Every structure is written in structure tokens, then in C-alpha cells.
Amino acid sequence: MSFSYIYKGVTHTDHSVDYMQNLGMNQEQIESVQSQYNFEREQVLCKRQKAYREESDPLYMEWQFDQTSEAEQAWRSKVEEIKARFPLFED
Incomplete structure (x- = not known):
């Protein structure tokens, strides 16, 4: 999954400061994009953590008990499912 934003009617995925400055964005616009990126990334991380706690951690504990x-495999499959459901942004 990649983060994207629209500037002057064009969708961009590069959120590096140099790239945005080269587009002609001012500091306020750059900070806005960075803030949105950080917010959305944090939301994904929180959703992942919650899913791990509620869904995969019990399976991990079961595996530790059962061996x-x-x-x-049930635990590992659940972890992969959660990662697919809540993909991190590609940088």
C-alpha cells in the first residue's frame, strides 16, 4: 500500500521534502502532507496492534502450550492475514 496525495490535480506518492519542494509546495503544504502521512500510518499501526492482540496473540499462546x-501454522497464518488486511505504506 502506498500513501498518496493530490497536488495541483495530480496524484503523487513521493512524500519526501525534496520532492515536494521541487513540485513547488510551500512549507505549510509540505507539513500538511507529512502530518497526513503520519496520521494514516499511525492508524494502520494501531489497527494492526489491536488485531494482533485480539486475534493472533491467543493463537500464539495456544501454540506455546500445545507445541x-x-x-x-494457525498462528503464523493469522499474522499474515492481519498484515494483508492492514498493509503498511511502502516508502
Whole structure:
């Protein structure tokens, strides 16, 4: 998943300061994009953490107790599912 923003009617995914300055964005606009990026990234991280706590952590504990390959696979599959559901931004 990538973060994107619109500047002068064009969608951009590069949120580096140099790139945005080269587009002609002023400091306020740059800070706004960076703030939005940080907010959205934090939202994804919070959703992931909640899902790990509620969904995968119990499976991990079960695996630790059972020590079976099936329990381990159930836990690992759940972790991958959560990562797919809440993908991090690509930088």
C-alpha cells in the first residue's frame, strides 16, 4: 500500500521534502502532507496492534502450550492475514 496525495490535480506518492519542494509546495503544504502521512500510518499501526492482540496473540499462546505444528501454522497464518488486511505504506 502506498500513501498518496493530490497536488495541483495530480496524484503523487513521493512524500519526501525534496520532492515536494521541487513540485513547488510551500512549507505549510509540505507539513500538511507529512502530518497526513503520519496520521494514516499511525492508524494502520494501531489497527494492526489491536488485531494482533485480539486475534493472533491467543493463537500464539495456544501454540506455546500445545507445541504442535498445526497450532504454529494457525498462528503464523493469522499474522499474515492481519498484515494483508492492514498493509503498511511502502516508502
